[in-house]
Amino acid sequence: MTAKIALSDVHKSFGTKAVLRGVNLQVETGQSLVVIGGSGSGKSVMLKSILGLLTPDSGSIKIDGRETVGLARRGRADIDHQVGMLFQNGALFDSLPVWKNVAFRAIQNDGMNESDARDLAVDALKRVELGPELLDLSPAALSGGMHKRVGLARAIASKPEIIFFDEPTTGLDPIMTDVINHLIRNCVQELGSTTVTITHDMTSVRAIADKTALLYKGEIIWQGTTDELEGSDDPFLNQFINGLAHGPIEVEGQKLDSAASPIEAV
Amino acid sequence: MTFLATIGTFFLAFFEQSGRLSVFVGQTLAAMLRPPIYFRIIGQQIIRIGYFSLPVVALTSFFTGGALAIQIYYGGNQFNSEAIVSSIVALGITRELGPVLGGLMVAGRVSAAIAAEIGTMRVTEQIDALTTLSTNPHKYLVAPRVIAATICMPVLALVADIIGIFGGFVVGTQSFGFNAAIYVQRTINFLSVDDVTSGLIKAAVFGFIIAIMGCYNGYYSKGGAQGVGRATTNAVVSASILILAANYLMTALLFSA
Ligand SMILES: Nc1ncnc2c1ncn2[C@@H]1O[C@H](COP(=O)(O)OP(=O)(O)OP(=O)(O)O)[C@@H](O)[C@H]1O
Ligand SMILES: [Mg+2]
Numbered sequence: 001m002t003a004k005i006a007l008s009d010v011h012k013s014f015g016t017k018a019v020l021r022g023v024n025l026q027v028e029t030g031q032s033l034v035v036i037g038g039s040g041s042g043k044s045v046m047l048k049s050i051l052g053l054l055t056p057d058s059g060s061i062k063i064d065g066r067e068t069v070g071l072a073r074r075g076r077a078d079i080d081h082q083v084g085m086l087f088q089n090g091a092l093f094d095s096l097p098v099w100k101n102v103a104f105r106a107i108q109n110d111g112m113n114e115s116d117a118r119d120l121a122v123d124a125l126k127r128v129e130l131g132p133e134l135l136d137l138s139p140a141a142l143s144g145g146m147h148k149r150v151g152l153a154r155a156i157a158s159k160p161e162i163i164f165f166d167e168p169t170t171g172l173d174p175i176m177t178d179v180i181n182h183l184i185r186n187c188v189q190e191l192g193s194t195t196v197t198i199t200h201d202m203t204s205v206r207a208i209a210d211k212t213a214l215l216y217k218g219e220i221i222w223q224g225t226t227d228e229l230e231g232s233d234d235p236f237l238n239q240f241i242n243g244l245a246h247g248p249i250e251v252e253g254q255k256l257d258s259a260a261s262p263i264e265a266v
Numbered sequence: 267m268t269f270l271a272t273i274g275t276f277f278l279a280f281f282e283q284s285g286r287l288s289v290f291v292g293q294t295l296a297a298m299l300r301p302p303i304y305f306r307i308i309g310q311q312i313i314r315i316g317y318f319s320l321p322v323v324a325l326t327s328f329f330t331g332g333a334l335a336i337q338i339y340y341g342g343n344q345f346n347s348e349a350i351v352s353s354i355v356a357l358g359i360t361r362e363l364g365p366v367l368g369g370l371m372v373a374g375r376v377s378a379a380i381a382a383e384i385g386t387m388r389v390t391e392q393i394d395a396l397t398t399l400s401t402n403p404h405k406y407l408v409a410p411r412v413i414a415a416t417i418c419m420p421v422l423a424l425v426a427d428i429i430g431i432f433g434g435f436v437v438g439t440q441s442f443g444f445n446a447a448i449y450v451q452r453t454i455n456f457l458s459v460d461d462v463t464s465g466l467i468k469a470a471v472f473g474f475i476i477a478i479m480g481c482y483n484g485y486y487s488k489g490g491a492q493g494v495g496r497a498t499t500n501a502v503v504s505a506s507i508l509i510l511a512a513n514y515l516m517t518a519l520l521f522s523a
Pocket of ligand 2: 044166
């Protein structure tokens, strides 16, 4: 069986800054992959490359066995149609009310009429525990956490086959985090969606992941199941999941060991 | 060496920009011709671009028509001034000043607004979100604005023509004591349909330029609020320069034949 999403040797640089340096990763159909990695390690860049919003410098990204790098807009449209995405900052359309945001794809592409679209929006909002009183608000009137959840509702509203979540739980309270974790799990179990989630929250990793991948210095340096994650003695992974300041992971090209004791360095 | 390198960088940047702009215009034209066409958004944009520009354009052309009348009256010999003032005001406004000044004013208003709006959508990833929601940003954002501006500008230019001529009429009859009926009669006799249509054709081209430069600069803006600010400035400056250059070219083409 071919993987739903397969990245092989994907490279992406911005100017002289190499962000992805040979990413190899596979996600099976109906699997929930969680990507972890330090801030600025290129997780969002990786997602945007899969989505075709950024073009890799080299390497191959296949969705359903079909090469997507260098695909023309029209071929891309078939893929976009089965994909949902939650952006890290929500990216809601601020010129449209909440309900038009959530039902955007249905309105624009499927020509859904207004009352059906509102019903769809009510439904999707309910899944992220938001009530219908938000429908006519403008995104500017939402709190940070609501903004994120409306973004989530928009990503899942069309029940896509593949859903990407870029930090779905950052900025949410612990209870809401749990709700969202369940929601993502439900997408996988009930809709049969394939999901890729980026998160910094280890509770979310344990709740969501079938498989976890650690991105570091532009490469996937570890991947495995949640059980393997707990049992692993990989020093990088341990430092990351235990949130230790000291260890092999370098921040901004500087070992934290020395960064933590600047006085000695002088 | 550094001198050559500077020149090299400059030309590379120039060709990169113009190449990217050509591709952008191509994509926009394709988006304008192929369905889906978002009529409702075009309607909204016509209100925003056309209707709300009316006061600016009207005031500009009124004062310009008036100033023109004064210049011609005192500049020329005052013998037979009644005929000369009415005809030159009519000609100057319809052929040049109506469309060009109207275009420049709308460029300031509309290019800036479009660039700021689309630029903000770019830096907040709303344009990326559009794409992932299977909506082509050229069709949804760019084409409606370009279509609306291209439709609106000739209408605005026609309004500018009428109000500009009226400005000249007010100055002529109030300050110089011209006879109103004769002034109107002379204007009508002197103006030909071609004078007006040439100005309206120009205005349509200016409308296209205004919207394209606003969209293009917004679409490629990057780097947060500062980037959006830069895009806005660039949109107004490039639209204004292109309007003046295009005006020269079209004047040469339309009137030399
Ligand atoms: N469009 C861009 N132009 C230039 N550099 C970029 C661009 N997008 C991302 N980068 C750089 O790529 C690196 C990785 O960015 P990315 O957004 O993928 O980080 P991330 O892993 O998602 O971090 P976080 O967890 O903080 O969201 C960063 O150093 C960033 O500066
Ligand atoms: Mg990120």
